[in-house]
Amino acid sequence: MRTTQPLLRSCLTSTAAAALPLALAAPANAESGISVSTTGSTVSVTTSACTTIDANGTFGRASLLAGGQTNFSQGRQATLTGTSSSQSAAFANVSPGTFTVTVVCNNGTTAGTQSIIVSGTATPTRTPTSTPTPTRSVTASPSPTRGVMGGFGGTAEDYRTLTLVGGGVLVVTGLGATVWYLRRRAKPHRL
Known part of the structure; x- marks a missing residue:
């Protein structure tokens, strides 16, 4: 009776199942010159590839592309600020979904492109309207100071x-x- 084949298959299946979350958790384009992270509904991107500053004090632009958007100019854009050793940009109130972040430096070179999944919800920007409060008032009778008092039909003493x-x-x-x-x-x- 041969049991090595099913045992070998189950070991390979278990190994593949254990490695799959690790492969999915690794950032896409890990060799990219950018690092993208998300906190709630805010997407942040950092890089050190854009070292040239322009007259406005920026190092370049980042674009947040949603599904179906393929061109840098189609996405939400943010300005890279920081120092010559580290630049960053952030996108606030991003709805849940899968996005691609692309960073282009002032000299026209692409610092990198990376995909990210946003699972947080965007925070509401408007304040809710107030609801009318009920006008009915309830008066509470004073509670006994020594716990519940017993008796027959209100004859508690x-x-x-x-x-x-x-x-x-x-x-x-x-x-x-x-x-x-x-x-x-x-x-x-x-x-």
């Missing part, structure tokens, strides 16, 4: 010390009766 003594007598009587019954039952019966 608090006798303070007398109530405590009476309750204590009932508890002691109940305990005494229980002990008497259990001791009586434990003795052997004589006929």
Whole structure:
């Protein structure tokens, strides 16, 4: 009976299943000169490839391309700012989906292109309108200071010390009766 073939297949399947999330988690175009990240509905891109600054103090532009957009000018654009060693741009309120970020430096070279999945939701920019508050008012009766008071149909009275003594007598009587019954039952019966 040969069991090596099914065992080998299950090992290969398990290895492939374990490696798949790692392959999907790796950033696309890892050799790209840009790094793209997302926090909630904000997409950020950083690079160090754009070292030439223009008269406006920017290093280039980044474009956020949605599905179906293929040209740099079709996407949402942001200006790269920072220093000659590190430049960055951010896109706020990005709706969930898969996007491609492309960075073009001032000298016209493409620093890199990378895909990213945004799972956060965009934060609303308008404030909600106020809703009218109900005008019905409810008055609460004061709660008893010592817990719930009992009685027959509203005849509850608090006798303070007398109530405590009476309750204590009932508890002691109940305990005494229980002990008497259990001791009586434990003795052997004589006929």
